[in-house]
Amino acid sequence: MMTTLFYILSAITLATAFLTIFSKNPIHSAIYxxxxxxxxxxxxxMFNAQFLAIVHIIxxxxxxxxxxxxxxxxxxxNKEDEKNKSVLTRIAAVVAFGLVAFVLLATFVKAQPQLEYKTATEDFQSIKVLGKVLLNEYMVPFETASILLLVSMIGAVLLSKKEHING
Known part of the structure; x- marks a missing residue:
């Protein structure tokens, strides 16, 4: 039963992920x-992480x-308003993508797996324990993520501003 449910959820996840990427309409892509x-x-x-599931949805x-x-x-x-990109811009984008992919691949290949796993005695499903861990041990990544979201929102607003041409 659980295996079948896992395969169904995995198929839905993969299908909607590909539809997100290949959809021409940005609104449909967001819905996928x-x-x-x-x-x-x-x-x-399925992993019995109800708190994480609810937070993920919210x-x-x-x-x-x-x-x-x-x-x-x-x-x-709008496609009509979009300017055509030059060949040099497209080549630069492909080269940049290739370099980033190479660095990520090299990082994953060189990463050493942790051979010994420590078992925690605390229940990380508890909101109290999760809050202590998140705001003590993982404070810097938590704040970095919030700054990243703020910068992306400001960048989106700046990109959406229309430039006025004087003349």
Whole structure:
């Protein structure tokens, strides 16, 4: 039963992830991404991580997707208004993508797996314990993520501003 449910959720996750990438309409792409997030939350429920599943739905499917939809609507993505990119720009984008992919691949290959796993005596499903761990041991990554979200939101607003040409 659980194996069948896992395969169904995995198929939904993969299908909606590919539809997110290959969809021509940005609104449809955002909706497919929400469906992908819900199926990932289903995986969390299968792992008996109810708190993580609920937070995932609230944060990703709620807040992040609303932010993305506002960004899409602010930018007014129309194909007619889009300028054609030069060949040099496209080649630079492919080279940049290749370099980033190479660095990530090299990092994953060189990473040493942790051979010994420590078992924790605390229940990390507890909100109290999770809050202590998040705001003590992982304070810097938590704050870095919040700064990253703030910078991306400011960048989206700046990109959406129309430049006035005097003349």
């Amino acid at each position: 991404l929400v469906l992908c997030f819900f199926s990932i939350a289903g995986h969390y429920l 944060v990703y499917s709620g807040a992040i997707m609303i932010l993305m939809l506002f960004t899409i609507m602010l930018m007014n993505l």
